[in-house]
Amino acid sequence: MKYTISYRIKFYLCPRNQHPKQCFIIRIKAHKDQMVLQEKLTTHIKKATSDIYGVSPESVEFQATRKEFEGDITVVVFPMLKVIKGNPVQIGESIGTYLTEKVDEVSGYNVVKGFLNLVLSDSYFLEFFSNISNFSSYGIESTGTEAMMVEYASPNTNKPLHLGHMRNILLGYSVAEILKAAGKKVYKTQIINDRGIHICKSMLAWKRYGNGETPDSSGIKGDKLVGNYYVKFDKVYKEEIEELKSQGKPEEEAKATAPSLMEAQEMLRKWEAGDPDTVGLWKTMNGWVYDGFDKTYTSMGVDFDSYYYESDTYLLGKDNIEEGLAKGVFYRKEDGSVWCDLTEEGLDEKIVLRSDGTAVYMTQDIGTAIQRVKDHPDINGMIYTVGNEQEYHFKVLFLILKKLGFSWAKNLYHLSYGMVDLPSGKMKSREGTVVDADDLIEEMSKTAKDISEELGKIEEFSEDEKKELYHTIGMGALKYYILKVDPRKGILFNPKESVDFQGNTGPFIQYTYARIQSILRKATSLDEGSFENISLHPKEKELLKQLMIFPETIQAAASNYSPALIANYTYDLVKEFNSFYQNVTILGAESPSEKNFRVQLSNAVAEVIKSAFSMLGINVPERM
RNA sequence: GGCCCCGUAGUUCAAUGGAUAGAAUAAGAGUUUCCUAAACUUUAGAUGCAGGUUCGAUUCCUGCCGGGGCUACCA
Structure with missing residues (x-):
């Protein structure tokens, strides 16, 4: 029907x-x-x-x-x-x-x-309400057999995480959680760009100027420490270029022949040849970086089920190119380079193997995608959380995988998001204008602390409890701020005034949850009697209507890959609840059945807030 | 040049082709003998421009203007 x-x-x-x-x-x-x-x-x-x-x-x-x-x-x-x-x-x-x-x-x-x-009729709403036995799992589908892999984060190992990474991480994590709630089996993963010239630059600078400095010896977080040497390299490199230019060399040549760069390139060759000293240092320094990243991930409350390293995957894909050649998906030019003709699809020709037989980025991505399905045979689709500047790349990648005939290739999605800019323009690490992730988290916590102390509601908390609460609220503010925006839109982030704690914000929603918990603590003895005969207050009806659409909101958020839908839904629910709370007495209700109903309703709202926020990766406090 | 995305109150965000375009913030006016005022109630304020399709367009189509991105045998 x-x-x-x-x-x-x-x-x-x-x-x-x-x-x-x-x-x-x-x-x-x-x-x-x-x-x-x-x-x-x-x-x-x-x-x-x-x-x-x-x-x-x-x-x-x-x-x-x-x-x-x-x-x-x-x-x-x-x-x-x-x-x-x-x-x-x-x-x-x-x-x-x-x-x-x-x-x-x-x-x-x-x-x-x-x-x-x-x-x-009221009875229709009341019946809906009575039929839901457990609001903590309301709207959440049980895990099906279809598995999706969600890739997010995917940093380089030469610099610490910044605000741009944070948007990526929050988005990817949240979409993965939403898909789970919608009934998908999900593998979270990332690909770590751990090899190449960039890490050699840090290694070289550390060898020259580091005096054996380690995270332990200096107390500097591993990723920050390595990042510092990357910056140091850049500084020296620039000086060398100026020096060469002053000797009359043209800029292009100066850039290509500066001694530091030549030396870094030599280091990369040694790495590729498996030179034990070089590989050893590489392992050590990358290890520092991973320790640092892990701290940031933990602090952000995100996790991964598996990791892919470019040092393992950068040679993948070549075999697939050969197979594609045999199938006629690719063709070889006279100089030996291999291409894929996508002009019929309205795109260009795309190189997949250089004339010297070496791989390009695309080769590797083809191979990695195929490898992932080998590793997880139940995968029927993948989501790549990557900024919008790589839209063309993924369009091409997906097309090629389709042409190669993989069944899962029709379920590939580039979760593309807009850049995070500052009022002063783009964030540039070399110009020192990046908003560092750890600093930002710290600052959010600090703001939460200031506001909490001013309000003075949690004086009986222990120091540890306070610290945890500030982190919960600060991260709630930041995550909500980023996730409530449609992913494809750019974000303008003003470090001075951007993240609010009032109005349409994470803390507002957390506050409402805490308020409800306070009611539930006070509503000690509830009669479990039915509330079939009560007549609904308009505010109650509105709340029930909002609760009704939670399941379809989850599905919509999943099919659109949009945490913003969950964020906006939760805000609407909470706004409605606060209006109810302010206008209708809950514990002071006239009859026991009305009181019982209102308490149950409040509880349902709280459970849905908690559940929706967990899909955004945001925790909710019992008091604040 | 070609391709893609975005233009909504001063600002930050909403709106399956549907009703009088919703919120928040900033501005104005109220609400604590009462369940946490990080709240509630209330007053003002916006669809870049021009056409088209439709009973109906912020939404779809075309052109223009403005902002961003992509367009390497780079990653």
Whole structure:
């Protein structure tokens, strides 16, 4: 049987960076109760129009009733005009009358222009509420067999993580959690760019100027320490270029022949040849970096199921190129280089193997993707969390993998996001304008501390508890701030004023959770009696409606790869709850059953907040 | 030049082709004998421009203007 679609959301999914022709339609799984209701309404509406007008529409469009009108669900009459000739208001009236008579759940209606607003009975809402036994798992699907791999973070090992990485990490982690909640099996991974000229630069500078300095000896975090030597190299290198230029060499030549660079390149050759000293130092210094990264990841509350290192994967892909040549996916030019012709797809030709037989970045990515599926045979798709400057690269990569005939290649997605810029412009590590991740986390914590101390609500906390709370709130503010924005949009980050703790913010939502916990602590003896006969306050009804759409919001966030949908949903829920809280007494309710209901309702809201926030990687405090 | 993304209150963000474009913040006015005022209530304020499709366009199409990105035998 066909019926369209869900309570509020009809999603046509079209990933932003894919051609419209590749768009596909996803049907959102609405909550069972809603589906049953809409199916029921649709059947009756068809029957009604068929009885009255002799024809019925193929489908019926529903949407949430706007706040300023009375009603809970709205039937849009306009689309029916295609098959039913007549005045939309009259059609609405006749359907409304019919539904009120025939359908138990519909207790009234009104028609505004072409919108038929249906009022649903309190018992319908109460039944929905009673049927959910456990709000902590409400809306969350059990894990299916289809596995997705989500790649995120993927840093270079020559510098510490900064705000740009943080957006990547928060996005990737959150999308992975959302997919899990939507019923996917998920592998989180990253690819670490641990080899190449950049790390040799740090190694060289450390050898020359380091005097054996280590993270232990200096107390400097490993990634920072290595980063410092990368900067040191750059400084020396620039001096050498100036020196050469002053000797009359052209800039190009100076850049290419500066002694430090030549030496770093020599080091890279030694590394590739497996020179024990070079490889040893490389391992040591990368080890420092990983220790540093791990601290930052832990502090951010993110994790990975596996790691891929470029030092292991950079030779992958060549075999696949050979296979592709045999299949005719690629072709060889006269000079021996291998290419893929993508002109039919509206793109260019793309090189996949140099004329000297060495790999390019694309070669490696092809090989790594294939390797990942070998490592995890249940993978049926992959998500790459990478900035939007690499859109072209991934478009090409996905096309090539499709051409090579892999079944999973149709489920590849580039989770592309906009750059984080500062008021002064782009972040540039060499110009020292980057916002360092660790510093930012520290600063957020500090702000949370200042505000908490000013409010003075947690004086009985131990020092450890306070510290943990400041971190929870500070990270809540930062993560929410970044995740509530549509991923593809750029973020302008003003370190001085950007992250707020009031209004549409993480702490506001955390605060609401803490407030509810306070109520629950006080509501000690609850009678477990039913609340079937209570009549709902308008604010209660609004809350129930918002709770109803949580399951489909999770699905929508998953199909759109958008944590922003979860963030916005949670904010709406919380805003609604605070209004309820301020206008309706919970513990002071007149009857025990009303009190019981309101406490249960508050608890449900808290559980959904917790669950939604966990998908954003944000913790919630019991008190604040 | 070609291709892609983005232009919504002063600012930061919303809005499945649907109703009078929602919030937050900044500005103005209120609310604590009462469950945590990081809150609530309330007043003002916006779709870059020009066409088109549609009963209906912030949303889809075309052109223009403005911002960003990509366009290497680099990663």
